[in-house]
């Protein structure tokens with residue numbers, strides 16, 4: 001039953017990504033004409049942009065010589081295109097609203113309103129909060145492990161998964177940092193950094209789910225489990241960065257790895273007698289429901305909060321419960337080991 005649900009979920013998701021590729025907004029001839037004209041004149045209606053001051057041969061007509069290097073030129077052209085697209089989009093959306101039409105997507109994204117140049121302020125704020133909750137969770141785990149729980153004679157913790165969770169904390173914080181950057185400003189580089197960090201996080205969490213739920217403690221066995229997955233994730237990251245950023249394929253890879261770990265944790269919560277397994281259930285069910293927000297992809301309310309931003313919001317409390325489970329696990333395993341030792 002659960003399997004069927006996930007297969008259905010996966011199918012809907014893959015259809016959705018195909019629909020996302022073609023955006024109605026930028027296919028509109030009026031929008032295209034507006035952008036083309038703006039890139040030539042540097043103006044949309046009464047608004048003109050300093051980034052668009054180019055002479056006919058493509059060189060900027062003002063600024064000192066050292067500012068006219070190719071890199072700067074490219075940046076300026078990019079800024080011009082971004083400003084033109086943004087203001088043409090706002091104009092088109094205003095016209096559409098006047099005719100009673102709802103918002104449409106432009107270049108794969110909903111029409112968001114910028115705040116101080118930040119493209120998706122709600123997603124940025126929620127990403128930053130996720131980062132903060134991960135930092136708090138990791139820090140409290142660290143304090144618990146090394147200052148509250150008893151240590152071995154060599155000053156090492158009894159809990160065998162400490163290092164794995166430390167790495168997990170770092171990868172998570174890195175991922176949310178780049179998520180905040182990407183939602184602030186969507187360029188090729190920030191997009192690749194966000195996608196790569198997210199893939200690394202999903203891949204690493206899958207390894208962690210297998211190692212913890214199957215209680216893999218032996219170093220050699222851990223390497224045997226981790227090596228093929230690490231190799232696959234590394235190859236995938238190289239592929240999306242240096243060969244082709246295929247959104248549909250990337251989505252499939254992430255969803256399969258995410259669903260696999262949810263199923264592993266759910267099965268483990270079902271059979272184990274862990275005292276905090278209810279927290280696992282909350283995170284698994286909550287995480288699954290949160291993913292539905294990505295399927296029910298609604299436009300931003302008042303130009304700010306869309307389904308994706310809400311999805312980032314729901315992971316904040318789940319992350320808090322998750323780290324609380326990790327702390328409970330450390331306490332549980334430590335007390336079990338101490339009981340055995342006595």
Ligand SMILES: [Zn+2]
Nearest residue numbers: 123179308312
């Ligand atoms: Zn995001």
